[in-house]
Amino acid sequence: MASVISKEDWGIHKDHAVFLYRMENSTGAYVELTNFGASIVAVAVPDRNGHFGNVVLGFPQIKGYIDDCCYVGATIGRYANRIAFASFDLDGHHYDLKPNDGVHANHGGIAGFHKRIFDVKVHDEAISFHLTSTDGEGGFPGNLRLTVVYRWSEANELQIQYEATSDKKTILNVTNHAYFNLSGGKTDIVNHRLQVSASHVLETTEDYIPTGVLTPCSNPSFSRIKGLNHCYVLNEAGQNRLRKAALLRDTDSGRTLEVYTSYPGLVVYSGDFLSGNVPGYAGAPYRPFDGVCLECQYFPDSPNHPDFPSTVLDIEAVYSEQILYKFTVSPA
Template sequence: MSFVSLSENDFGILNTKNGERKTIKRFTWTNSQNVSVQVITYGGTITTLKIPDKHKKVEDVVMGFDDLNGYQSDMNAYFGCTVGRVCNRIANGKMTLDGKDYTLATNNGANHLHGGIQGFDKVVWDSYVRGNKVFLTYHSKDMEEGYPGDLIATVSFELTKNNEFLVDYKAVVTKPSPVNLTNHSYFNLAGHGKGSEELYKHQFTVNADRITEVDSTGIPTGNLPPVSGTVFDLRVPKTLGDVINKVPNAKGYDHNFCVTKASSQELAFVAKAHHPPSGRVMEVYSNQPGVQFYTGNFLPETDVSQGKGAVYKKHGAFCFETQIYPDAINHPNFPKVVLYPGEEYHHSTVFKFLIEN
C-alpha cells in the first residue's frame, strides 16, 4: 500500500534583531518507499532528503546542519534554502526599471548575489498545511535589500508516493520588480558527506544547447554560445571526474545552462544526475528557462565546514538551481525577469528520484 505521511515539530527558537522570539518549525514527509524529506521555516530550507540505493540502504543526500545555529553560521553556503528576491548575480548591484536607477545590496565582491545580505534564505517564513502539502509565505517589504515594491512570495513543498519532491513558487508585487526564486540544495547521491571522490563518479546530463557566457566574476556577458564541442555539452551523460578540471577559467561548473524547451510555461526535462555505484538517480523538471549547474567550487578546501556529522569540502556536492538567467535585469536579450502588479510569478520544479541497477 502506497502512502505519504507528514508530521510537524519544532526545530529551534530564533531570537530576532528586534527582540522577538520565533519558533522554527520543521516538516517531515515519509513515503512507503523509505524516501523522507525535511523542510524548516527558517529560509524555506530543505534540511534532509533520504533515499534508498539499489541495495535498499538509505542515505541523506543533501548537505545541511543538525540545528539552527548551523544555518545561522558562516559555514552555511546557502545549503538547501529558498533564494530570493532574485537568485544568482546582478552586476554591481545596479539595475534600471522604467527609467529609474536602483542600487541593491552587494555581497559578492561588487555584485549582488542571491537576494543580498538578508535574502529570503535568512528570514522566517510563515507556514500552513493542506493535506500533504506545506505552504510557506513571506512578505518582502518595499526597498528590502534595495528592491522596489512589496512582494508576497509563496512556496509549496510536497513529497509524492512516486518519489517526486515538488517545489512550487508564486509571487505578486505592488511595484514593478525583478523576481527570480530558486532552491539551493547541495546534492551528493552517494551521501551528503561522501565528498568529491564520490561526486566525481556521478554522471550528469543537462538538456541545454547553450550557456550564458560569464566574465571572471560570474557576470553574464550577454552572449549565449552553443555548447557543441565544449566541456559544457552535457546533452549526453558525462562522468564529472572526466570533465570538471577542463572547465575554462573556473574551479568547476558554476554556469547557467539555457534549457531546451518546447513551451515557455510547461514543465520540461532539465537535468539528470546518476551515481552508478549506488544506483541513485535524480531527474529535474521545471518550467524555467535556465538552470545553474554548480559543483561546490567555493566550499572550503580544508576540513573546516562541519554539517550533520560530516566534513563538507570543495566539490563535495552539486546544485541544480532552476531559474531565469542571471543578471537578466541588465540584458534585454534574456528572458523576462520583471514582474508587474497584476501579474503572477509562477515557477515549478520537480525533483524525481529513481534507482538504476
C-alpha cells in the same frame, strides 16, 4: 496515499520559532524542511540495494543554517544569482541594491530570503511557506508576497512551486540552493555523471557576470582544480510547461536524479567554494565538491540584458514557477 507530515521544534532565532518538518511516503522515503529560509534539510531515498541515504547536504541542528555562508538547501530571492554592479533600471527608475559579492549583488544581496523565517501552513499533501518582503528591502521595489509549496509523492518526486505578487512593478527570480550528493555522503561528487538538456551556455566574465553571448556547450567535467559555475540555456519545453533540465547519476549507488522545471535556465554549481566551520551530517564541515547545485532559474543579470527572458513582475501579475526533482534507481 498522501505523505505523512510531522513537525518538531527546532529552536528559536531572533525571537521566532524554527521548526523541522518531515514529509514521509509509504516506502519510508522522506523529505525534511525548515521554515528557516524555507530550506530543504534532508532527502532520504534508497539505493539499488534498498538502503536509504540522505542525498542533500544539510546540518543536524538549526545553528548550522544560522552560521552557514553557502546557502545550503535554502530558498533564494529576491534575485537568484548575480546582478551586475548591484543595480538595474526599471520603467525609468534606477535601483541600487546592497552588494554582497564584491561590487555585485548575489542571491538577493544582504537581505536574501535564505536567512528569513517563513510563516508555515501544513496541508493534507503539502507544506507551504509564506514570506512578505517589504518595499525597498535590499533595494528592490514593491511589497512582495511569496509562497513556496513543497509536495512529496509516493514515487519519490519532490515538487517545488513558487508563487508571488507585488504591489509595485519589480523583478523576481527565485530558486532552491540544494546541494546534491547521490552517494549519500559516502564520497564527493567528482565521479557523478551529469547530463544537461541544453545546447548553449551563457558566456560570463571572471566574476560570473553574463556578457550577453550564448556559446555552444562543450563537455566539461567536475575538476578539483576548477569546478563548474555555468548557466545553461535549457532546450524549449514541449506541450508540457515543464522542460527536462538535467539528469544526475551516481553509478556506485544506482541513485538517479531527474530535474524538470518551468524556468529557462539551469545553473550548475559544483560546490568548489563550499567552506565553513559548521559540521555537516558526517560531523565535519563541508568542503569543495561535497555536493552539486542544480539551480533552476532565470538567467543571471537579466534586468540588465533586455534580450534575456524577462524577470519583470508587473502589478497584480502572478509569478508562478515550478521545479520537480525525480529520484529513481538504475540497475547495476
